Amino acid sequence: xxxxxxxxxxxxxxxxxxxxxxxxLADTGVRTLVKAGLxxxxxxxxxxxxxxxVDSLGRAIFNKPFAGAVEISEALLAITIFMALGAVxxxxxxxxxxxxxxxxxxxxxxxxxxTAQILMLAVLVFVAWRSGVSATSSTMSxxxxxxxxxxxxxxxxxxxxxxxxxxxxxxxRQTLTGSVRRTGTRDEKLQSTQ
Numbered sequence: 001x002x003x004x005x006x007x008x009x010x011x012x013x014x015x016x017x018x019x020x021x022x023x024x025l026a027d028t029g030v031r032t033l034v035k036a037g038l039x040x041x042x043x044x045x046x047x048x049x050x051x052x053x054v055d056s057l058g059r060a061i062f063n064k065p066f067a068g069a070v071e072i073s074e075a076l077l078a079i080t081i082f083m084a085l086g087a088v089x090x091x092x093x094x095x096x097x098x099x100x101x102x103x104x105x106x107x108x109x110x111x112x113x114x115t116a117q118i119l120m121l122a123v124l125v126f127v128a129w130r131s132g133v134s135a136t137s138s139t140m141s142x143x144x145x146x147x148x149x150x151x152x153x154x155x156x157x158x159x160x161x162x163x164x165x166x167x168x169x170x171x172x173r174q175t176l177t178g179s180v181r182r183t184g185t186r187d188e189k190l191q192s193t194q
Contacts (some may be wrong), residue, residue, distance in 0.1 A: 045080050128168055
């Protein structure tokens with residue numbers, strides 16, 4: 001009987017070790033995706049600045065604007081916003097109306113944070129799903145912006161959907177790793193002033 005318990009205990013430790021390893025791998029993977037999304041967002045902003053500069057200089061100096069500047073900038077703006085969502089979620093940078101939350105005690109603050117996390121996940125999953133449906137339809141039809149330069153809108157929609165999925169994965173990562181706690185409760189502020 002003791003031999004069976006020893007084998008079971010070792011098996012349980014290996015199972016826990018495998019789960020912990022998989023959790024660390026998923027944590028690292030999602031963090032990497034968030035960073036990659038942020039880099040793509042930053043590159044998109046830099047591209048918009050460069051396009052705006054070339055367009056402005058072209059108009060001012062040569063009286064010839066950058067063809068397709070508006071259409072390309074619109075697509076890049078969507079990429080900028082949606083690919084940065086995961087990083088905003090990771091840094092807890094979303095706007096929070098904390099009129100009531102400041103008065104919450106520690107328990108109610110935790111419940112509030114978990115509720116917000118679950119609602120955020122639900123909204124992100126829903127919007128990612130609808131965005132994915134739109135991206136699929138757009139890709140199938142080969143949707144492009146109507147302008148001088150044919151800018152593929154479907155590509156921006158696919159990247160926007162990817163950004164939403166990354167943000168949803170970040171919410172799941174935060175929930176599973178326990179980094180949901182909301183800061184700024186009344187009790188924490190009282191302790192910090194003493």
